[in-house]
Amino acid sequence: MQKAFGRKKVIFMFLAPALIVYIFFVVVSVVWAGYYSFFDWSGVGEKTFIWFQNYIQLMQDRIFWSTVGHTLAYTVICVLIQVFGGLLFAIFLTRLTKGRALLQTLYYVPVVISSVAVCQIFGKLLSVTPTGVINAFLSLFNADLAMMEWISNGEVALYVAAFVEGYKYLGLYMVIFYAALIGVPKDLEEAAIVDGANVVQQFWRVKIPYIKPVIISNCILVLNGSLRSFDISYLLTKGGPGNASELMSTYMYKQAFSSMKYGYGSAIAMVIVIICMAVGFTFRRVTERGEKV
Amino acid sequence: MRKKKLTALLLAGVMAISAALTGCGSGTSDDASGSDQSSEGGNGERKKITALLRCSETSAKYIILKKLLTEFSEEKGLEEPEFELVNGDADYVTKLQLYINSNSLPDIYGCANGALSAAAKDIDSMINVGDELERIGMKDDMNGALYDFFTDADDGNVYLFPESLNCEFFFYRKDIFDKYNLEAPKNWDEFLEVCKTLKEKGEIPLVVAGKENWQLMRYLSFAPWRMTKDGFIKGYMDGTETFSDNVAAKSGAELLYTLGTEEYFQGGFLSTDYTAATDLFFGGTGCMWYSGSGQITQASEMYEAGELGFFAVPDVKGEDNMDTNVPIHGGFGTAFNAQTYDDTMKECFQYICENYSEACYKEAKVFSPFNDEMPEGLDSLFYDLYPMFETATDAWVSWDDKLDSATLTSLVDEQQKLAQGSETPEEFEKVADSLITK
Known part of the structure; x- marks a missing residue:
């Protein structure tokens, strides 16, 4: 049996279905988007081949470049909340002896609720007229805060959207970290205790270095997810007010499906792919270097 | 053993190819008469009427058309009309683009004046509503401002039917x-x-x-x-x-x-x-x-x-x-597909026009695009608002x-x-x- 699993043909047989699906749904889509990016096309009617015009226009598009900045800020916030928040929550869970399962379930609930519902809930919580729960609570300290705008305020809308995205998926990464933390061998922990390590040192010196590969994997997952994040930002703020919370993906969607500039939208999609790959690759290289050291 | 493996492999290959071909089959077609044939039976006779609308089940447009098309279908012995409802603007546009690109528009579909109506006209998928109203003698019965609202800027014709009279x-x-x-x-x-x-x-x-x-x-x-x-x-x-x-x-x-x-x-x-x-x-x-x-x-x-x-x-x-x-405007217009506009659809158009006002006032509680007398027993706002646009000739x-x-x-x-x-x-x-x- 073991011999069979070692054979290249058998390995390929197991890998092939996923590979074929991936090629059909990802690689082919990327290639098609690349093809469309060389056309001026409204989605219906004739396509006009315009060489690199869409890319030249994109390089001069100041809104697009502001969306790149927004997306990076959005990603940083998501990484902080989902990875570091998730890790912190997982650590707290491992310290609990009672009610752990209940808390774990509660934290995981937003992951299974649809994005539409989550955005509706936050829309109501952060409402100004009628006064939502958050503003009603804040107005207890300062009456002016009853009129504090969150979703429709250009200065904070992006951070609010990032927070909601972080909140939604925090539970997912918490569960992964929790599983990794309880998988740390007991003898390592006992050895640290024997050496006189306190609880913080046990985590900082033993458990966290042990689960470093999991942390890196989660970082990559969050990075990729946040760089092409769409639903929360679009549902909560529609990229507004103006373009204040516009992300690369919502901008791409608007250009392709609202402005009906499919060629230009495809060019943006191609740049998103390149940026995602570049960030992911750079992150991988940096973390690999750290591992070698 | 080897034979069995080969047969299994062959079967899997056939399945994969047929799956791929099935997918390709729904793609773009250059055939000018490639409209959706699902509304027709094997002998080319119409089985049902299909409609794609940008609205929800509580929208006036759906309430009106559902009633009228169902009644007409029953009268003509057709199957229940088939409705496809899409609520979101962007989703609807994407769907309509797909149908236009594949030249498979349904019998009746919602469409706004602009790039999409132009594209639908290009593939000959829009009847001239103005001509049809004239054919059944109801052109002058339609509110003048509404007719003006849907007049095509390029050729002065009217290709869209109003959803209701909205003021x-x-x-x-x-x-x-x-x-x-x-x-x-x-x-x-x-x-x-x-x-x-x-x-x-x-x-x-x-x-x-x-x-x-x-x-x-x-x-x-x-x-x-x-x-x-x-x-x-x-x-x-x-x-x-x-x-x-x-x-x-x-x-x-x-x-x-x-x-x-x-x-x-x-x-x-x-x-x-x-x-x-x-x-x-x-x-x-x-x-x-x-x-x-x-x-x-x-x-x-x-x-x-x-x-x-x-x-x-x-x-x-x-x-x-x-x-x-x-x-005053007619909401999101409704187009009738010229490629599937057979005698039944001509009769259907006439049936819709003749019964539209009743469905508007009694079922959907909206103003009718036709200048028919309003029935009694409506909310008083209907009667109080009417003088505001009764004589209007310029549309929004x-x-x-x-x-x-x-x-x-x-x-x-x-x-x-x-x-x-x-x-x-x-x-x-x-x-x-x-x-x-x-």
């Missing part, structure tokens, strides 16, 4: 106005004065659904419409008019900026959608709300109690304003339809900045003018 106006809280001795404003200066007084009294002067593109755009386009009808917007699209130079357009930008920055709109207005704004106003928040005949049902109770009044779009003071001051000019998608998307972003005060009217005008390449 827009301001609802205002009569009880609050009486309390502060205010009167319904006649021009925009008076309107702003009223807003100022109400604000000083601690009221919310104006409720707006700022999350909906069209609501803020109305304030931008009121003055250009009253002063130029479609003159400005056509000129803007041609590159012969600019926001910076046109008095009417400047007035519109100034109005939206003032309403937003003076905080006459409710707090957080940019995140309020139409449903939430409706709930706010009819729930007792705010003093004025730009709405229309589509909300008669919600307004009736307050109106009967004397708490609500209505007024038309104010004039621009000191300027020439056209006589029509109530925006919807910027959402006139502007191309790219300009519209950018203008929507800019109008939000203007309303929020993060952009001055001058900055807005400059950006808006740059969106059009001369």
Whole structure:
């Protein structure tokens, strides 16, 4: 049996279905988007081949470049909340002896609720007229805060959207970290205790270095997810007010499906792919270097 | 063993290829007569009527067409009509594009005047509704302003059938106005004065659904419409008019900026959608709300109690304003597919026209696009509103339809900045003018 699993043909047989699906749904889509990016096309009617015009226009598009900045800020916030928040929550869970399962379930609930519902809930919580729960609570300290705008305020809308995205998926990464933390061998922990390590040192010196590969994997997952994040930002703020919370993906969607500039939208999609790959690759290289050291 | 493996492999290959071919089969077809054949039986006879609509099951359009098409299908011995409903704007556009590209539009479909209607015309998938109305002798029965609303800018024909007669106006809280001795404003200066007084009294002067593109755009386009009808917007699209130079357009930008920055709109207005704004106003928040005949049902109770009044779009003071001051439009138009427009569909069109008014008033509670007499027993708002548009001949000019998608998307972003005060009217005008390449 073991011999069979070692054979290249058998390995390929197991890998092939996923590979074929991936090629059909990802690689082919990327290639098609690349093809469309060389056309001026409204989605219906004739396509006009315009060489690199869409890319030249994109390089001069100041809104697009502001969306790149927004997306990076959005990603940083998501990484902080989902990875570091998730890790912190997982650590707290491992310290609990009672009610752990209940808390774990509660934290995981937003992951299974649809994005539409989550955005509706936050829309109501952060409402100004009628006064939502958050503003009603804040107005207890300062009456002016009853009129504090969150979703429709250009200065904070992006951070609010990032927070909601972080909140939604925090539970997912918490569960992964929790599983990794309880998988740390007991003898390592006992050895640290024997050496006189306190609880913080046990985590900082033993458990966290042990689960470093999991942390890196989660970082990559969050990075990729946040760089092409769409639903929360679009549902909560529609990229507004103006373009204040516009992300690369919502901008791409608007250009392709609202402005009906499919060629230009495809060019943006191609740049998103390149940026995602570049960030992911750079992150991988940096973390690999750290591992070698 | 080897033989078995080979057979299994062959079978898997056949399955994969047939799956791929099935997928390809639904792709683009160059066949000019490639319209959806699902409505026809094997012998080419029609089995059912299919419709693609941009609405939900509670929308007037669906209620009306569901009733009429079901009744007609029963009469003709056809199967139940097949409806495909898509609620979101962008989703609907994507779906319609797909059908146009694959030349497989259903018998009846919703369509806005613009790029999509032009594309549908290009593949000969739109009947001339004007000619058909003439054929059945009902052209003169349709409201003149509505006919004007759907007249094609390129060839002067009418290709779309109105969903209903929608008239827009301001609802205002009569009880609050009486309390502060205010009167319904006649021009925009008076309107702003009223807003100022109400604000000083601690009221919310104006409720707006700022999350909906069209609501803020109305304030931008009121003055250009009253002063130029479609003159400005056509000129803007041609590159012969600019926001910076046109008095009417400047007035519109100034109005939206003032309403937003003076905080006459409710707090957080940019995140309020139409449903939430409706709930706010009819729930007792705010003093004025730009709405229309589509909300008669919600307004009736307050109106009967004397708490609500209505007024038309104010004039621009000191300027020439056209006589029509109530925006009238036919909503999202309905097209009939020319490729599947057989004798049955011709009969169906006539049946729809002849019974449309009854379905509008009795089932959907909206005004009919035809000048038929209103039945008795409707809410009194129906009878009180009717004189406002009875003799109107000029339709509303919807910027959402006139502007191309790219300009519209950018203008929507800019109008939000203007309303929020993060952009001055001058900055807005400059950006808006740059969106059009001369």
